Amino acid sequence: MTRPALILILALLLTVPLSLLAGRVWIDPLHPVIANATVILVDLRLPRAVLALVVGAGLGASGAAMQGYLRNPLADPGLFGIAPGAALGAVCAFFFGYASQGVLLPVFALAGAAGAMALLALIAGRTGSVALFTLAGMMIASLAGALTSLAISLSPNPFALSEIVTWLMGALADRSWHDVAIAAPPTALGLALLWLAGRSLDALSLGEAAARSLGVEPARLLWLMVLGVGLTVGAGVAVAGIIGFVGLMVPHMVRPFTDRRPSSLLVPSALGGALLLLVADAACRVLPLEGGELRLGIALSLLGAPFFLGLLLRMRKGLA
């Protein structure tokens, strides 16, 4: 275990219990005066915290893998069009009125993610070309975005409309163990696939030709990436909606503490993503806001956009 990973694990061991106590109702562990403290902890806050860890780990690791795959520190798992695809699937569930049955919404979202992955593989799967892949991903993202807008504009009633818009903002409020059961297995599988891609991503640091000369099979790597990113991001969107910028920010923050190889970035990024989402979600709960709590997706975009801008300004010197 590397040092950054150990530090992040320690930080998580500290933050998880703290985050359980924080919320609209604060729980004092020494004097639990609130009657239903156990219910709040076990049925409300614990699944929410676990979900933040699962979704954050998936987004962080897939961000690190994407930056390694595209050899670009500005890359984000959203570039593959998988998150917009999953969102479109979820929006379809709202549109056709299936969202009220708890299981169907995430199933629709996962189907949307699978659809985006299949389309990607169909367009670019044979070549294994990174450029073709990115362009195909951007095309799929635009298409899914357009169809989502279409669904919003044609939504059958105002309730569906408000549900879709609220859901798209991304949140972990009111989630249950049920959602954990839906998101955790695909995320774990996706993380394992990204882990398998680690050595190939390292080789890719030297460019595509050198990577192939080192025995990397581009088509195999592409499949690991599509399935790994698809499962982690798809599962995240299925239970939490669109939560952007985690996959962009976290690898950046942890990279200076690693030896900068993409493979040594994967575990710290997963842990860092889990930590970021856990802290951000607890902060959303605690912030006193009129009209309910701050949506997690909005909070992270408010953090992420200036971060991205700062990064661009810092890189501008090198690019100009």
Added chain:
Amino acid sequence: MSVLEASDLTVPDRLHGVSAALRPGEVTAICGPNGAGKSTLLACLAGLLAPAAGEVRLDDAPLAALRPRERARAIGFLPQDGEVAWDLTVEALVALGRLPWAAPAAENRAAVAQALATLDLSRLAKRQVSTLSGGERARVLLARVLAGSPRWLLADEPLASLDLAHQLALAGHLRAQAAGGAGVVLVVHDLALAMNHASRVLVLSNGALAADGPPEQALAEEVIARVWSVRARWLGEPGARALVAG
């Protein structure tokens, strides 16, 4: 004996039936005008480009039939661009050359240390790649290939964009690899470098082999006139030749 053999290689618009058997212990330079197919031939020999017709055989077995990792252990390839996407340490970069080997960590560390020592880079091991000079960087990239201990070392223009002192040093390292038993195959643009450092030269012209032999013969003035359409004369002694036009 290990032999890397191209037979009748054809790549549409690039190569037209090129055959050559390369031997270990030699530094073979591939020369030719721009667009003659030098890099294409090297990519075919490295197993990175599948020819439309013909084949490359390594030790009498088709290269295309080898598993990518087996091929990677036998043939090291140094591309021209010298790209390094992340600011790795020299040590971490050179260790990438060990990827085709599923070897114990200690063995990998020893191979990396040896490659660094061979190219006189041991004192730079902990430095970030971004802090290196052009000459140091070129040596580090070569060390990455050597760390994989390939029997064949293929490099696309390894000496371009280096100053004279670094060119001589790197050419010396490449010759030492050949003397140690490896087969070294280089794309070389600078004919004087090929003349002075190669033991064999393949001259390509419009995708076909125009000359093949020891440098004095394959790069004779009449070959240069025919292939490059330039009248030029060799000056100096063997091993220290210079080419002047006119």
